[in-house]
Amino acid sequence: MGMTQQRIEEQGFEALQRLYLLATDFHHDHGVVAARFLLGLYNGYRFPFDLTDLRLLDAASFQDAMAVLVMDARLTRKEVHNYFAEGGKMFERLVQDWNITDIARLRETGDGSPTPRAQRGMLRHEDDVSAKLVTVGNAPGYRDVRLTFDCEVIGSDRQDVGQVRLCMSINVEDGVTMMNHIRDVHQSAWSRGRPIDAKVDEHAPRWALWAATN
Incomplete structure (x- = not known):
C-alpha cells in the first residue's frame, strides 16, 4: 500500500530541511549538488539540473533527494521554496553563494551571472522598484x-x-514620449469607466477627457 499524502509531505519536508542544510555547507563536496538539485525544483527553466549529478550524492542524501522529488511531483501543494519563511530569498542566496549560472538570463542578455545580493541603499540591474x-x-x-x-x-x-x-x-525627446504615454494610460483607464485605483471622490482630469475627444 502506498504512503498517504500526509506521510509523503512529512518525509519530503524533513528531507528538504536536510538537503537545504547540505546546500549551505560550502565545506562539503556534495553541497553544490544539493544546491543545484533544489534550484532545479525551484525554477528548472533558470537552473536546469543534470540528473546524472545525483550519482555524486551519498546514499542518505540521495534518499533525501528522492523524498523531496516525490513530494514535489506527487503533491504539488506548494513549491519547494515555499516550505521556508522567505524561501525565495533563501534559494536566490544559493544562486549567489555557489555562483550558479542563470540560463534564462544568459539566453536573454548573454550574461548569466547571479544577481548580486541586496545591499542597503543600492539598486541592482533589473530591480523592480516603486x-x-x-x-x-x-x-x-x-x-x-x-x-x-x-x-x-x-x-x-x-x-x-x-x-x-x-x-x-x-531630455526633450524622452520627456515628450513619457508625457504621451502617461496621457494614453490615463485616457484608456477613464474611457472604460472608473479606473480600479481611483479614489471615491476622484474625477477624470480635464486633459485626459480632452485627449479622448480630440
Missing part, C-alpha cells in the same frame, strides 16, 4: 526636466535595500 515623486526641477528656457524619486525595491529584498533616492534628468 517610486514616489519628491521634487520636479527645470532650467528656465530649457525643456529638460529633472525628477527626484524616493524608490523602494518591490519584493522580498525591500527591507534589506531600504529607500533609495534617485535624481533623473529627462
Whole structure:
C-alpha cells in the first residue's frame, strides 16, 4: 500500500530541511549538488539540473533527494521554496553563494551571472522598484526636466535595500514620449469607466477627457 499524502509531505519536508542544510555547507563536496538539485525544483527553466549529478550524492542524501522529488511531483501543494519563511530569498542566496549560472538570463542578455545580493541603499540591474515623486526641477528656457524619486525595491529584498533616492534628468525627446504615454494610460483607464485605483471622490482630469475627444 502506498504512503498517504500526509506521510509523503512529512518525509519530503524533513528531507528538504536536510538537503537545504547540505546546500549551505560550502565545506562539503556534495553541497553544490544539493544546491543545484533544489534550484532545479525551484525554477528548472533558470537552473536546469543534470540528473546524472545525483550519482555524486551519498546514499542518505540521495534518499533525501528522492523524498523531496516525490513530494514535489506527487503533491504539488506548494513549491519547494515555499516550505521556508522567505524561501525565495533563501534559494536566490544559493544562486549567489555557489555562483550558479542563470540560463534564462544568459539566453536573454548573454550574461548569466547571479544577481548580486541586496545591499542597503543600492539598486541592482533589473530591480523592480516603486517610486514616489519628491521634487520636479527645470532650467528656465530649457525643456529638460529633472525628477527626484524616493524608490523602494518591490519584493522580498525591500527591507534589506531600504529607500533609495534617485535624481533623473529627462531630455526633450524622452520627456515628450513619457508625457504621451502617461496621457494614453490615463485616457484608456477613464474611457472604460472608473479606473480600479481611483479614489471615491476622484474625477477624470480635464486633459485626459480632452485627449479622448480630440
